[in-house]
Amino acid sequence: xxxxxxxxxxxxxxxxxxxxxxxxxxxxxxxxxxxxxxxxxxxxxxxxxxxxxxxxxxxxxxxxxxxxxxxxxxxxxxxxxxxxxxxxxxxxxxxxxxxxxxxxxxxxxxxxx
Amino acid sequence: xxxxxxxxxxxxxxxxxxxxxxxxxxxxxxxxxxxxxxxxxxxxxxxxxxxxxxxxxxxxxxxxxxxxxxxxxxxxxxxxxxxxxxxxxxxxxxxxxxxxxxxxxxxxxxxxxxxx
Numbered sequence: 001x002x003x004x005x006x007x008x009x010x011x012x013x014x015x016x017x018x019x020x021x022x023x024x025x026x027x028x029x030x031x032x033x034x035x036x037x038x039x040x041x042x043x044x045x046x047x048x049x050x051x052x053x054x055x056x057x058x059x060x061x062x063x064x065x066x067x068x069x070x071x072x073x074x075x076x077x078x079x080x081x082x083x084x085x086x087x088x089x090x091x092x093x094x095x096x097x098x099x100x101x102x103x104x105x106x107x108x109x110x111x112x113x
Numbered sequence: 114x115x116x117x118x119x120x121x122x123x124x125x126x127x128x129x130x131x132x133x134x135x136x137x138x139x140x141x142x143x144x145x146x147x148x149x150x151x152x153x154x155x156x157x158x159x160x161x162x163x164x165x166x167x168x169x170x171x172x173x174x175x176x177x178x179x180x181x182x183x184x185x186x187x188x189x190x191x192x193x194x195x196x197x198x199x200x201x202x203x204x205x206x207x208x209x210x211x212x213x214x215x216x217x218x219x220x221x222x223x224x225x226x227x228x229x
Contacts, residue, residue, distance in 0.1 A: 041223070044220070099144055099168075100158050101158065101218065
């Protein structure tokens with residue numbers, strides 16, 4: 001089945017630093033989604049990408065849909081304490097529905113002051 | 114606008130018991146899907162309901178079942194609970210569930226089940 005591998009698994013950074021994480025797949029995805037999950041909460045959608053090569057920003061967050069369709073990248077600029085959480089990439093399986101998502105393994109971000 | 118509401122938020126059961134979890138989707142959303150999140154397996158798709166019909170199913174045993182009502186509210190049931198069923202169960206809703214820019218999933222806060 002489809003698998004999504006995220007790296008790094010965890011990151012400890014200082015406030016103000018930029019963050020980069022990526023997600024790679026063994027198969028092609030036509031949509032890439034980036035979610036953030038805070039402790040005790042469900043994932044919240046940050047950015048959605050629909051086209052190979054697409055670069056999309058949401059405030060301090062920027063994500064890119066890889067040209068091969070097998071990878072995606074998320075960058076966070078000037079990190080702040082509220083950026084702490086787990087970041088997941090996800091993509092719909094090949095069932096024609098956006099509801100059956102395959103999730104990555106997650107990148108846990110810790111921000112120190 | 115209210116988000117996806119899941120009840121209960123926390124519950125503790127013992128092995129062999131059964132449990133029912135409830136999900137109220139965002140108003141106007143007709144697709145409800147369920148996910149299981151565990152430290153070992155991560156987020157895994159359980160099933161999706163649309164217009165009271167199961168439309169997609171993940172690779173979980175038959176002990177996991179669900180249903181959707183005419184008002185789009187959904188319930189999932191796990192029978193004969195096992196220790197490994199301890200997890201955060203997440204519900205997500207979308208307008209129709211088809212791949213398009215308008216149909217991304219919105220998740221609830223989850224129901225955390227502990228099986229002793």
